[in-house]
Amino acid sequence: xxxxxxxxxxxxxxxxxxxxxxxxxxxxxxxxxxxxxxxxxxxxxxxxxxxxxxxxxxxxxxxxxxxxxxxxxxxxxxxxxxxxxxxxxxxxxxxxxxxxxxxxxxxxxxxxxxxxxxxxxxxxxxxxxxxxxxxxxxxxxxxxxxxxxxxxxxxxxxxxxxxxxxxxxxxxxxxxxxxxxxxxxxxxxxxxxxxxxxxxxxxxxxxxxxxxxxxxxxxxxxxxxxxxxxxxxxxxxxxxxxxxxxxxxxxxxxxxxxxxxx
Numbered sequence: 001x002x003x004x005x006x007x008x009x010x011x012x013x014x015x016x017x018x019x020x021x022x023x024x025x026x027x028x029x030x031x032x033x034x035x036x037x038x039x040x041x042x043x044x045x046x047x048x049x050x051x052x053x054x055x056x057x058x059x060x061x062x063x064x065x066x067x068x069x070x071x072x073x074x075x076x077x078x079x080x081x082x083x084x085x086x087x088x089x090x091x092x093x094x095x096x097x098x099x100x101x102x103x104x105x106x107x108x109x110x111x112x113x114x115x116x117x118x119x120x121x122x123x124x125x126x127x128x129x130x131x132x133x134x135x136x137x138x139x140x141x142x143x144x145x146x147x148x149x150x151x152x153x154x155x156x157x158x159x160x161x162x163x164x165x166x167x168x169x170x171x172x173x174x175x176x177x178x179x180x181x182x183x184x185x186x187x188x189x190x191x192x193x194x195x196x197x198x199x200x201x202x203x204x205x206x207x208x209x210x211x212x213x214x215x216x217x218x219x220x221x222x223x224x225x226x227x228x229x230x231x232x233x234x235x236x237x238x239x240x241x242x243x244x245x246x247x248x249x250x251x252x253x254x255x256x257x258x259x260x261x262x
Contacts (some may be wrong), residue, residue: 061076133145153261226242
């Protein structure tokens with residue numbers, strides 16, 4: 001009898017510890033989400049061209065040279081390092097009324113190991129946010145990203161988001177195989193659609209707006225789906241889980257958009 005009481009006490013203590021861990025995790029992530037801190041402005045950006053370099057050397061610099069009224073000018077592109085890439089941006093707003101200049105745009109590539117020039121496409125200013133990838137080894141420039149880029153970046157975002165939501169799911173006390181199967185099916189569908197759509201948007205500002213709008217829809221959809229399908233716990237607990245997990249995954253998603261290639 002005493003052993004039985006000991007087991008019950010241990011079970012209750014274990015549940016209390018799990019509840020405390022869950023509370024601490026939720027509190028820390030919510031604090032991170034809402035505490036005032038420096039933030040990047042995601043307002044609508046002026047037309048610009050972006051050149052992406054995969055695994056660039058630390059001393060790599062890109063410049064654009066062009067001739068205006070018989071005067072040759074050179075502008076250094078702004079560099080932004082993000083994960084395994086560097087993005088070099090060049091404002092094209094100044095050239096919307098002087099498209100004839102775009103035909104003589106020359107990209108100057110300079111570093112310790114690379115020193116060459118490449119002609120930029122003459123129709124760049126016709127596109128608000130054109131993206132090009134510079135291949136240093138072949139010294140070529142092509143529009144868009146490599147074929148592997150979207151699958152890799154989308155997969156990383158999905159995996160990290162699912163890992164966070166799985167930890168919260170576990171802390172909410174779900175252990176049955178059926179519950180985890182439902183978790184996997186619902187989350188692979190919603191997160192797959194969400195991050196795939198984000199990956200094919202035209203620019204990062206649009207991605208943040210889309211993330212906020214569709215995030216609310218995903219929260220509501222998952223609250224309904226989990227409340228209806230999960231039987232291991234009460235419907236209210238399932239709905240609360242969906243709300244907390246998705247709220248925190250939105251925080252993670254906005255962080256990933258800032259710190260992973262888009």
